[in-house]
Every structure is written in C-alpha cells, then in structure tokens.
Amino acid sequence: EAGVAQSPRYxxxxxxxxxxxxxxxxxxxxxxxxxxxxxxxxxKLLIQFQNNGVVDDSQLPKDRFSAERLKGVDSTxxxxxxxxxxSAVYLCASSxxxxxxxxxxxGTRLLVL
Amino acid sequence: DAKTTQPPSMDCAxxxxxxxxxxxSTISGNEYVYWYRQIHSQGPQYIIHGLKNNETNEMASxxxxxxxxxxxxxxxxxxxxxxxxxxxxxxxxxxxxxxxGTSLTVIP
Numbered sequence: 605e606a607g608v609a610q611s612p613r614y615x616x617x618x619x620x621x622x623x624x625x626x627x628x629x630x631x632x633x634x635x636x637x638x639x640x641x642x643x644x645x646x647x648k649l650l651i652q653f654q655n656n657g658v659v660d661d662s663q664l665p666k667d668r669f670s671a672e673r674l675k676g677v678d679s680t681x682x683x684x685x686x687x688x689x690x691s692a693v694y695l696c697a698s699s700x701x702x703x704x705x706x707x708x709x710x711g712t713r714l715l716v717l
Numbered sequence: 718d719a720k721t722t723q724p725p726s727m728d729c730a731x732x733x734x735x736x737x738x739x740x741x742s743t744i745s746g747n748e749y750v751y752w753y754r755q756i757h758s759q760g761p762q763y764i765i766h767g768l769k770n771n772e773t774n775e776m777a778s779x780x781x782x783x784x785x786x787x788x789x790x791x792x793x794x795x796x797x798x799x800x801x802x803x804x805x806x807x808x809x810x811x812x813x814x815x816x817x818g819t820s821l822t823v824i825p
Contacts, residue, residue, distance in 0.1 A: 608760070644817070645817060646804055646815025646816050646817055646818055647761065647815045648815070649812055649813065652812075660812060695760050695761070697760070705751075705763050705766065706763070706813065707763065708761045708762070709760050710758075710759060711759075711760050
C-alpha cells in the first residue's frame with residue numbers, strides 16, 4: 605500500500621513570496637490533516653478535512669494560509685505572503701475516518717529567508 | 718488542551734528494554750492514548766494505541782495505569798534504529814495534541 609505522498613520535499617523562498625504544498629493521501633482515506641512542525645516542537649494541527657469539507661481550521665492563520673481539497677482526494681496548502689516565522693516542516697497525514705490512526709507523509713521543509 | 722508530560726530525553730543500551738513514561742492526567746475516559754515516533758527528517762510513525770487495557774503489537778507494548786492518568790511505552794529490545802523522538806498523544810474532542818516528546822537515544 606502506498607503511503608502519503610507530499611511534494612516538494614524542500615522549498616526555499618524569500619519573505620512575502622507565496623508557496624504551495626501538495627499532498628496525496630492513502631487511497632480510500634476520507635480524512636486529511638495538515639500540520640506545521642517548528643524546529644524542536646511537536647506537530648501542530650493547522651486544518652482537518654473530511655472528504656472535501658473542512659472539519660477544523662481553528663489554528664490556521666487564515667490571513668495568509670489557505671487549504672483546499674476540491675475532489676476529496678489531493679490537497680494543497682498555500683501560504684501568501686510568507687513570513688520568516690513560517691519556516692517549518694509541513695506534514696500531511698490521512699486516516700480512514702475521523703480519529704483512527706493517522707499516517708503521515710515525509711513532510712515539506714520550508715525555509716523563508 | 719489535553720496536556721501530556723514526557724521527559725525531554727532518555728538513553729537506553731542496545732538490546733535492553735526502553736521504558737518511556739507519559740503523564741496524561743486530563744485525558745477523558747473514552748479517549749485513546751496514542752504513541753508515535755519521529756525519526757530524524759521523517760514524518761511521525763504510528764506505534765500503538767490503547768484505551769484502558771494493556772496493548773502489545775510487533776513494535777511495542779503499552780501499559781496504561783488503572784486511573785488512566787499515565788502510561789508507559791515499552792520497546793522490549795531496543796536497537797539503534799529505535800533512536801527517535803517519541804510522542805505520547807493526548808487529545809480533547811477530535812484533535813491530536815503533540816507535546817515536545819521524549820528524545821530516545823539507543824547507545825551501542
């Protein structure tokens with residue numbers, strides 16, 4: 605079974621630029637999560653989708669971050685404009701339904717200069 | 718938030734059992750305790766979860782106290798590949814809350 609795929613693996617941008625990350629969850633998984641992991645900290649949930657609907661985006665900085673999952677499969681997370689403090693690893697995870705075991709992708713490492 | 722408390726770091730000799738403790742005093746009675754680990758530069762990997770009974774799988778054992786306020790993850794025979802950050806997950810509602818975890822170093 606293929607795992608969660610993410611791209612790109614690494615991205616370097618300058619502040620005020622925009623960036624987008626892509627995630628392809630495990631086939632058949634209805635729930636998709638985006639996490640932000642700052643160096644030295646545990647992952648923090650940004651947004652959770654159930655199929656193509658948002659379940660929880662309470663910790664998503666909506667003035668600059670946006671995410672979509674239009675067809676209930678792939679998802680994109682966008683940052684516009686980026687700030688220095690957005691430097692982090694962005695992790696995507698998926699699960700069959702709700703709070704069962706989450707399976708994580710390798711993450712995208714973002715550096716904002 | 719359902720706060721979990723873990724020691725920041727631990728060492729374990731290769732081949733010995735690694736016992737990683739976690740306090741989760743605010744976890745609700747019907748919420749599972751999850752353990753994940755994160756090897757450097759990889760995404761978190763699921764290890765095990767339990768509700769109130771002890772659990773064992775091919776990776777580890779999970780011992781949960783009767784009052785559910787704490788648990789211990791046991792890696793029975795630690796190898797160098799078990800060096801990682803181990804997260805004990807507590808949650809409120811439908812969200813996972815990762816703490817800063819325990820950095821386990823397995824020493825040859």
